[in-house]
Amino acid sequence: MAKIVVFDEYGGPEVLRLAEIPDPEPGAAQVRIRVRAAGVQPIDCATRRGDLATYRPLPFPIRLGNEVAGVVDRVGEGVTGFAAGDEVIAFLSLQGYAEAVVVPAGQVARKPEKMSWAEAGVLTAxxxxxxxxxxxxxxxxxxxxxxxxxxxxxxxxxxxxxxxxxxxxxxxxxxxxxxxxxxxxxxxxxxxxxxxxxxxxxxxxxxxxxxxxxxxxxxxxxxxxxxxxxxxxxxxxxxxxxxxxxxxISSERTVAKLDDLTRLWSEGRLRIEVADSIPLSRAADAHRLVESGHVRGKVALVVD
The missing domain is CATH 3.40.50.720 (NAD(P)-binding Rossmann-like Domain)
Incomplete structure (x- = not known):
């Protein structure tokens, strides 16, 4: 089983709760990632509040999270670029607040060895x-x-x-x-x-x-x-x-762009500022911090 963060009604950070789902299984051309860190974005807070409900209606319960970093632990049929044990960064939609996620292999890039999990988790979005x-x-x-x-x-x-x-x-x-x-x-x-x-x-x-x-x-x-x-x-x-x-505008996300970002970081030309690293179980606190308006850089949710 994998823990995820969901909410069943629009409202303040207190509507966020932990739930459990069976471990997701990767299909063809997908990989499963054991998440170590996920980024928290202002748009996550807006989605939780219901600010975007008119533009983007979603059925409850709703999940959140568009960027993760973690370790590949299973690959689907046809995946050749990744193997179990690879440390990666991935972009996805409305599922990143979780212990495990399934992502198309075409949305996954390798994490630089010396980059921290929190830095990697808040990079891509x-x-x-x-x-x-x-x-x-x-x-x-x-x-x-x-x-x-x-x-x-x-x-x-x-x-x-x-x-x-x-x-x-x-x-x-x-x-x-x-x-x-x-x-x-x-x-x-x-x-x-x-x-x-x-x-x-x-x-x-x-x-x-x-x-x-x-x-x-x-x-x-x-x-x-x-x-x-x-x-x-x-x-x-x-x-x-x-x-x-x-x-x-909204982000046009590609692995090529993500690879450029990790290259610049490795060259010392890009700094990733992590304001705080907060456990997944305290996602509500992470939202409160982001909504305070006083965050320098990004907030990460971390999974031990």
Whole structure:
């Protein structure tokens, strides 16, 4: 039997509960992974609250989790690239909060030996979302990119990946995270009234593109600074972005992108910030932490 996290009604973190299911069996072209760590994303919290129920109705009980790291313990028919005992990272949909998962082999990459389980567990979803956003914006050496919520999960990756592409980065964050953003290669500016003027002061030549990971005022500020929405994207605030004509993106996840992320980590050019590692049985506490709005990087659920 394998423990999983589910919820039977929309609500606060307290609706999350542990359940048990028979160990899933891999089918053709699939592998079974004994999970060691799973990432917790803001979208997991939004799903639990029911924020997305209109857009994505799901039958109860609902599971959560879109990224895991663990050890392959069984492979399905036709799988040749992996074997029992391999340490891997995988992307999946609504099943990562679990002791064991079954994943198509085409969604699995090898974990670098020296990468911790928590780091591996929080890499793929936010890392690949950041990659997708930078691709959509066509970020390159001539750009000055504004990243809103730059100390968060997607923001932290976007800052570093934009720097790898040669761009200059301005990142919004609370003052307690300014030194952290500098360590990642960004010029930090504080949230709040007067944000547009602070960005102009930090980038006198202007910004050329913007990635929003928080919504609300950040979208209006981005549009004020750029004038048109062509090179603005957001991963938040569906309603506001639609009114402003700003593209809302979701991650286009591939093993090739995941391999690029692990390569950059191995080369010392990508830092993975884990705010906390919390046992699977305390998934509600992990959600409370993410919803506090004070997380630097990502939160991991760990399975001992």
């Amino acid at each position: 936010s890392g690949q979302t950041a990659c997708t956003a930078l691709d959509e914006l066509r970020v390159g050496p001539a750009d000055t990119l504004l990243v809103h919520a730059a100390a968060g999960g997607v923001g932290s990756y976007a800052v570093q990946l934009a720097a790898v592409r040669g761009a200059r980065v301005i990142g919004t964050a609370s003052e307690r995270n300014h030194d952290y953003l500098r360590s990642l290669g960004a010029t930090p500016v504080s949230y709040g009234p007067g944000l547009a003027d602070r960005v102009r002061a930090a980038a006198p030549q202007g910004i050329t593109c913007a990635l929003d990971a928080i919504g609300g005022e950040a979208l209006d500020v981005s549009l004020e600074l750029l004038g048109v929405p062509d090179r603005i994207v957001t991963i938040a605030d569906w309603a506001r972005s639609a009114k402003l004509g700003i593209r809302r």
